[in-house]
Amino acid sequence: xxxxxxxxxxxxxxxxxxxxxxxxxxxxxxxxxxxxxxxxxxxxxxxxxxxxxxxxxxxxxxxxxxxxxxxxxxxxxxxxxxxxxxxxxxxxxxxxxxxxxxxxxxxxxxxxxxxxxxxxxxxxxxxxxxxxxxxxxxxxxxxxxxxxxxxxxxxxxxxxxxxxxxxxxxxxxxxxxxxxxxxxxxxxxxxxxxxxxxxxxxxxxxxxxxxxxxxxxxxxxxxxxxxxxxxxxxxxxxxxxxxxxxxxxxxxxxxxxxxxxxxxxxxxxxxxxxxxxxxxxxxxxxxxxxxxxxxxxxxxxxxxxxxxxxxxxxxxxxxxxxxxxxxxxxxxxxxxxxxxxxxxxxxxxxxxxxxxxxxxxxxxxxxxxxxxxxxxxxxxxxxxxxxxxxxxxxxxxxxxxxxxxxxxxxxxxxxxxxxxxxxxxxxxxxxxxxxxxxxxxxxxxxxxxxxxxxxxxxxxxxxxxxxxxxxxxxxxxxxxxxxxxxxxxxxxxxxxxxxxxxxxxxxxxxxxxxxxxx
Numbered sequence: 001x002x003x004x005x006x007x008x009x010x011x012x013x014x015x016x017x018x019x020x021x022x023x024x025x026x027x028x029x030x031x032x033x034x035x036x037x038x039x040x041x042x043x044x045x046x047x048x049x050x051x052x053x054x055x056x057x058x059x060x061x062x063x064x065x066x067x068x069x070x071x072x073x074x075x076x077x078x079x080x081x082x083x084x085x086x087x088x089x090x091x092x093x094x095x096x097x098x099x100x101x102x103x104x105x106x107x108x109x110x111x112x113x114x115x116x117x118x119x120x121x122x123x124x125x126x127x128x129x130x131x132x133x134x135x136x137x138x139x140x141x142x143x144x145x146x147x148x149x150x151x152x153x154x155x156x157x158x159x160x161x162x163x164x165x166x167x168x169x170x171x172x173x174x175x176x177x178x179x180x181x182x183x184x185x186x187x188x189x190x191x192x193x194x195x196x197x198x199x200x201x202x203x204x205x206x207x208x209x210x211x212x213x214x215x216x217x218x219x220x221x222x223x224x225x226x227x228x229x230x231x232x233x234x235x236x237x238x239x240x241x242x243x244x245x246x247x248x249x250x251x252x253x254x255x256x257x258x259x260x261x262x263x264x265x266x267x268x269x270x271x272x273x274x275x276x277x278x279x280x281x282x283x284x285x286x287x288x289x290x291x292x293x294x295x296x297x298x299x300x301x302x303x304x305x306x307x308x309x310x311x312x313x314x315x316x317x318x319x320x321x322x323x324x325x326x327x328x329x330x331x332x333x334x335x336x337x338x339x340x341x342x343x344x345x346x347x348x349x350x351x352x353x354x355x356x357x358x359x360x361x362x363x364x365x366x367x368x369x370x371x372x373x374x375x376x377x378x379x380x381x382x383x384x385x386x387x388x389x390x391x392x393x394x395x396x397x398x399x400x401x402x403x404x405x406x407x408x409x410x411x412x413x414x415x416x417x418x419x420x421x422x423x424x425x426x427x428x429x430x431x432x433x434x435x436x437x438x439x440x441x442x443x444x445x446x447x448x449x450x451x452x453x454x455x456x457x458x459x460x461x462x463x464x465x466x467x468x469x470x471x472x473x474x475x476x477x478x479x480x481x482x483x484x485x486x487x488x489x490x491x492x493x494x495x496x497x498x499x500x501x502x503x504x505x506x507x508x509x510x511x512x513x514x515x516x517x518x
Contacts, residue, residue, distance in 0.1 A: 008186045009226050010036060010076060010153065021226065023250065024065055025236035035065065037151035039072035044149035046073065049128065051103050053078035053158060054180060058102040060084045060093065060115045063236045066132045066142070067213045070106060071162065071223055076185050078158040082165070082175070083214040087496055090117030096165050098122040099373060100175055105129045106145075112136035159185040163372065164216045164314045166389075175372035176314050191228030193220065196320055196337050197308060199254055199283055201228035206280075208255040209234040210243050212496070216314040217287060221256040230254075240265045244276035254283035254306075259291035260435070260495060262299050263428065267457070273302070281306045288500060290403065292425035293330055300327070309333055311401060313389045315369055317342070317362025319401045332400040339365050341386075344395050349383040354397045357404060361386035392419075409503060411440035413448045418482055426477040427452060427484075430470055432460040435493040437503055438484060441510040452484035453506050455493045462489035 009032070013021075017033025024030065046057060057079060061067045067083075074081035082100045084093050086108075097105060097118055105124055107115035109131050116138040119129050131139035159181055165173040181188065191201065199205065207225035209232055211218045222232055233250045235242065238261065246252060265273075281303055287310045299307045305323035311333035312318030319342060321334030336342045343351055344358040352358040363386045371377045381387050392410070393403040404419045411418040420438040427436035435455035440448030454470065456462050467487040474483045494502040 008188075008190055009072060010157075011186060012229060019231075021231050022065060022068065023231070023233045025063060025234055030065055035069065035072070036153075038065070038069045038146075039076070040151050040153050041146045041149040042069055042073040043077040043154040045145040045147075046077070046079065046104060047154070048149070049104055049145065051077075051079060053156075053160075054080070056080040056082050056100045056102045056163060057104040057106065058082040058084055058097050058100060060086050060105070060107040060111045060118075061132060061213075062086065062108055062110070063209060063213050063234050066106070066108070068222070068226070068232070068234075071213075071219065074160040074162070075190070075223075076157045077154060077160055078180055078182075079160040080163040080177070081160065082163050083219065084165075085212070085214050085496060086111045086114075088114070090114040091121060093118035094121035095172055096175075097124060099172075100163060100165075103128060104145075106132060106142065107136070107139065108132045109134040109136040109139075112139060115139075157184055158182060159188050162216070162219060166314050166371075174374045174377060176369050177372040178369045191224045191226075193224045194228060196339070197254075197283055197285055197310070198322075199225075199228075202230070205230040205253045205282070206250055207232050208243070208246060208250070208252040210238050210255055210261070211258065215288070217312065218256050221285070225254070240268055241272060244268075244273070244278065247278050247281060248276040251280040253280055254285065255281075257284055257286040258288045258500075259286060259295060260289070262286065262291065262295050263435075266295065266298050266302075267434070278303055283308055285310060287311060287333075290421045290425070292428050294425075294429055296326065311403065313362065313387075315362075315387055315389065316340070316364040317387075321400070325400070329396070329398075329400050331402055332396075333403055334401060335399045336362075336401075341365065342395065342399075342401055343386055344393060345383060345386075345388075352394070354395055357392060357394050359388050359407070360391045360393045360401065360403070361388045363387065409439065411438075411448050411450060413440065413443065413450065413481065414446040416481055418450060423450060423452065423474070423478060423482055423484065426474055427454065427470065429477070430473045432457050432466055433470065434458070435495070437493065437501060437506055439503055439507045441507075450482065450484045451510065452487045453493075454487055454489050455491070456489060 013032035013036035019032045020029045021032045022030035059070045082102055084096055105119050129139045130142045130145045132142045161178050163175045163177050165175050207230045209222045213219045233246055284306045285308045300323050307323050309321045310318055317340040318337050319334035321332050341363050343361045345361055346352055346358050390407045391403055392405055393401055395401055405421050409420050423438035424436045427433050433454055434457040437453045441451040443449040494505045
């Protein structure tokens with residue numbers, strides 16, 4: 001067919017309803033017309049349930065067609081979609097449901113128990129809860145929400161947004177709420193975001209969704225790809241070998257990744273890696289966490305210059321580095337996006353010159369945001385139009401950003417600042433280390449000392465002998481004041497499926513009864 005103008009999924013679906021736009025985790029293929037009709041029915045169903053423009057609804061869903069249907073419905077009906085991490089507990093989910101003012105909750109039956117507890121605690125009536133995938137006590141079937149609703153596009157189409165909740169460094173998570181523009185969704189050029197990374201409309205591209213869609217960036221990348229004519233191949237539960245198989249089978253061209261996935265791909269035996277052809281990949285864009293240099297180099301050696309990096313926040317703004325940028329300036333997370341601006345400020349809010357460490361601030365030139373129901377936090381984290389999420393870093397003379405750590409994770413031992421990311425990168429070069437975290441624990445004289453927590457690689461037994469071996473490894477790579485003083489072992493590091501490390505969970509027991517903020 002002749003490619004329609006890249007003005008959004010809905011227009012493309014109307015122009016070519018038979019085109020395959022989604023391969024679900026179970027391998028089922030969805031046409032544009034089928035997905036379009038599902039989204040339209042959901043809009044009609046939500047309106048019949050009482051939702052009006054500006055209202056919110058919550059989803060606790062795995063990756064799959066229902067999640068993408070919910071996104072497309074919200075985006076054309078002026079609703080706020082509130083995705084919830086399905087690993088959260090009932091009380092954690094209840095906070096988001098209540099705080100967002102969600103009028104409907106849609107949950108998958110495999111997450112029904114915590115979702116039901118959340119709805120009960122938040123006071124959401126039973127007739128506003130719907131279960132996808134099968135029957136669930138306390139929920140109406142999802143089909144009830146769609147029953148009898150037309151597949152035709154709704155009237156009064158207007159752009160809606162996703163309202164993600166940040167995990168926060170302290171206190172309750174807060175929703176990032178952007179004002180609704182009040183115009184048709186096609187006028188927003190929703191897929192243009194991917195142009196920042198050199199990803200073009202159509203052009204034979206296939207996007208692989210390999211991380212949870214409840215994560216801000218993962219949904220943003222997937223939605224943008226859909227809007228500029230790229231079929232989606234969606235994974236529910238990520239494994240390294242299955243990812244390679246899907247890239248090979250579907251000739252995937254771009255994806256959003258995190259460094260943990262790189263580390264686990266590289267741990268595959270060489271003969272397994274050689275079974276699959278990844279030469280179709282054009283953009284393996286990674287972010288969300290620091291990537292150790294040796295891991296990044298190994299991925300570039302394997303996958304080539306498609307390995308690219310960005311730095312951003314759910315609130316907006318960011319930087320981008322191609323593989324060539326990174327090889328010229330190892331460790332950089334790139335220069336500011338064309339629609340963003342970066343600044344490094346001191347504690348008085350003054351700009352610092354190149355090379356000086358300070359707090360990283362960003363701003364988007366395309367619009368602002370506020371933290372839902374928290375004007376104090378909105379003001380606190382800003383200097384003028386710039387905001388910060390608490391990361392420390394510096395800009396070089398060419399405008400490239402280099403990060404150190406977050407202020408909350410900084411270790412201060414004897415008055416000396418120690419940055420955990422550097423320690424964790426050194427730990428991960430040891431073959432017995434599958435995952436690592438470094439943080440400060442109480443010390444009577446120095447205030448804090450460095451503790452390392454290790455997830456051993458397969459075939460390595462945790463214990464004093466392994467701890468001594470890893471400490472000796474660090475002694476060859478880190479200055480004395482940076483080295484861990486002790487090592488503890490865990491079976492599995494507490495990360496969400498997108499690679500985010502819950503470091504507070506590791507650190508909290510060591511500070512129980514102490515004053516350090518967690």
